[in-house]
Amino acid sequence: MELFIDITLLTFLCITALAITVIRKLFCAVMLAGIFSLLSACLFVSMDAVDVAFTEAAVGTGIATVLMLAALNLSHSREKCPPYQPLLALLVVCTTGAVLVYGTMDLPAFGDATAPIHHHVAPRYIEQSQQEIGPPNFVTSILASYRGYDTLAETVVIFTAGLSVVALLGIRDRRGGQSITTDRSAMKGYLVLRVVTKLLLPFIFLFALYVQFHGDYGPGGGFQAGVIFASGVIIHSLTLGRDRTLKAFPQRFLTILATAGVLLYGGTGLAAMVRGGNFLDYSVLGATALAGQHLGIFLVELGVGVTVFASMTLMYYAFSYRKEA
Template sequence: MIDIVLLTFLALTALAIVRLRHLFAVVMLTGVYSLLSAGLFVLLDAVDVAFIEAAVGAGISTVLMLGTLALTSRREKVPGRIPVLPLIVVLITGAALLYGTLDMPRFGDAGAPIHRHVAPRYIHDSGTEIGVPNIVTSVLASYRGFDTLGELTVIFTAGIGILLLLGGTGGRRRKDEEMEEEG
């Protein structure tokens, strides 16, 4: 029951984010949205995911967005007219997706295809093969180590990219001044 309440809150928060123009409030509601979804992840047995969503979504991403607001502006411009075309596109896409869900296995069904392929192997054999109680850790680090290595590389690359975008201004400014002196 509590998951239905949380899901409804989540939907309301998202709709409030659409309506608000004050970006500070939008960022705060994004933090609330992340925290609510972290709560849902606990209910859906994904404790590891809930852990990280609470730390990342409600913590670091809120701080970063506030940092961006401080560097840019905190109000969204009011558009001249109400955008109708995007609404139509979104409604049609949503209807198509809703139609698609009708064939999906029902929520919590133990016989769904997703539970039949590799998951039983992980659940039954990871205790003897890896010997680590947390199945998520053994899948993350051992069975799918390549995957995780790739993800870590993406994070590393994103860090380098941000350094290039934001960190290197001191050098660039000096270069600009030198060029001005020469020209």
């Protein structure tokens, strides 16, 4: 039964991908990309990768669609036809694909218990993370503690991406003069939408906080929470108008927040060094090793969440406020 569901989802995924490559209208491609994301989230769920599915769900439908539309807004509505027949490119792609398929033949079978991946570090993560780190969801322990360096680098990458988008596109923060009531970017004609948005926004922010602080026990963590929080801000700005959003979350505040998140992460690592441990070794932070790990993971996840939220919102500002101002 589950196998059949997997196969069906995979078929849908292939159809969507093919349609995206064939369709030249970029708007349709964006819509299909939304479906692609929904399908891949379903596949991740059926493969038991709950945290990955959670990330896909947080990023895929909301932020990705919004950013693609905003980029589309700044460019043309159709993909340009290449002036030549890309036969060579097709050949290269087919050859690469064939080589990759040939390569997968040497891989262990799906679900093979004797595969090397299950015997390297995975047993230690699964069996001992409860005693060594603490959180019941060992994905969180791996991301925040065992692989703390990787996550630090990822956070820095997101921070850098946010900064570069802002540096390249710029945000025109129009101050004074314009009052909220004359904000033309609000959806005046959609009263129902505005009311429902106001109703839902508190729940979205609350759910983001739940994801942030419940990441030790269930799926989720700083990254997903930041993205959900940013989605809330984007919904606010889309329906209630840009001026109100800029008033609630000014650009300067977000820039400081993004920096503060990365500094919090790095600072936790440095604090561990000051207390006599290695960089990002949280065990020395508390009275016992477990308490230290708990505190360290809490701070680190907070740093990730804050940075992701601020960077995503800054990117959205940069993309969508460029033309309107």
